[in-house]
Amino acid sequence: MDRLPGRKGTYLLSLTAGQRGAIPDEVMEMAQEHGITVVPASFGDLVEQVGQLPVTDLVLREVLQEFTDFVFSQDLVPREDQFLVAMLTGTSWRDNLAHGVYYEPVDRNPKWQRAAFLGLYHDRQVSHVGRIVAAVAAVQDAAGEMTFDDPETGSMDDVRRQAIRDVVSAAQAYYPGLEATRHRYYVVDAFTPTDFRKRTAGGMMGHRYFDIENLSGARLPNRAPGMLAAQALDGRLFD
Numbered sequence: 001m002d003r004l005p006g007r008k009g010t011y012l013l014s015l016t017a018g019q020r021g022a023i024p025d026e027v028m029e030m031a032q033e034h035g036i037t038v039v040p041a042s043f044g045d046l047v048e049q050v051g052q053l054p055v056t057d058l059v060l061r062e063v064l065q066e067f068t069d070f071v072f073s074q075d076l077v078p079r080e081d082q083f084l085v086a087m088l089t090g091t092s093w094r095d096n097l098a099h100g101v102y103y104e105p106v107d108r109n110p111k112w113q114r115a116a117f118l119g120l121y122h123d124r125q126v127s128h129v130g131r132i133v134a135a136v137a138a139v140q141d142a143a144g145e146m147t148f149d150d151p152e153t154g155s156m157d158d159v160r161r162q163a164i165r166d167v168v169s170a171a172q173a174y175y176p177g178l179e180a181t182r183h184r185y186y187v188v189d190a191f192t193p194t195d196f197r198k199r200t201a202g203g204m205m206g207h208r209y210f211d212i213e214n215l216s217g218a219r220l221p222n223r224a225p226g227m228l229a230a231q232a233l234d235g236r237l238f239d
Helices: 024-031 043-051 057-071 091-099 158-171 212-216 226-233
Strands: 011-016 035-041 082-086 100-107 119-122 124-141 146-147 185-186 192-198 208-211
Touching: 024 035, 024 124, 035 043, 035 146, 043 158, 057 091, 091 119, 091 158, 100 158, 100 212, 124 158, 124 226, 146 158, 158 185, 158 212, 192 226, 208 212
Parallel strands: 011 035, 082 119
Antiparallel strands: 082 208, 100 185, 119 124, 124 146, 124 185, 124 192
């Protein structure tokens, strides 16, 4: 580091396996002391950028492909970006679809930790898929207002909070008192229609996780929208 003071254009690339996170304070202090610009990135970001390079040299292309293969072989790119969690829906299906929100009791395992996409299972098929953009616990307070925790993942704004209020209001017809107990609400980018159908007899028992890459034979790009996941699963079958 003694060689760095006074040099221009010095960058420190901070790579992480998983999502981009906060840079440790000691790293930021060291960088500021030496005039270094810190660039946070994930291995997924790096692989995505490498894949977009206009490489015409065959040898260089092979080197880049070997690097990409190595990153994936070492599990440095999070796999949840390739997974769908299919959730059972019954009476609430239309309202989940209309408002782009699914909910479950807050004491259940957070599904966003294993899957980036959420599908609505209805009538022996996953009928719609969306990318989870926020997951948050909420409950009605004594004044009759919905109160929201800090998001477990993603971010919240007025539009997303209103979508949750709307789905809770719609549920009063078949789930009175939903707002009185803490639930986790999953907000998606949009529910895109698909036809991912169960081919064996009987309904799906509980939620299930599906590897979209293995089912479709193609890897979804980093931070792919729900529409691409829906397209990848459309017309496919599961047991």
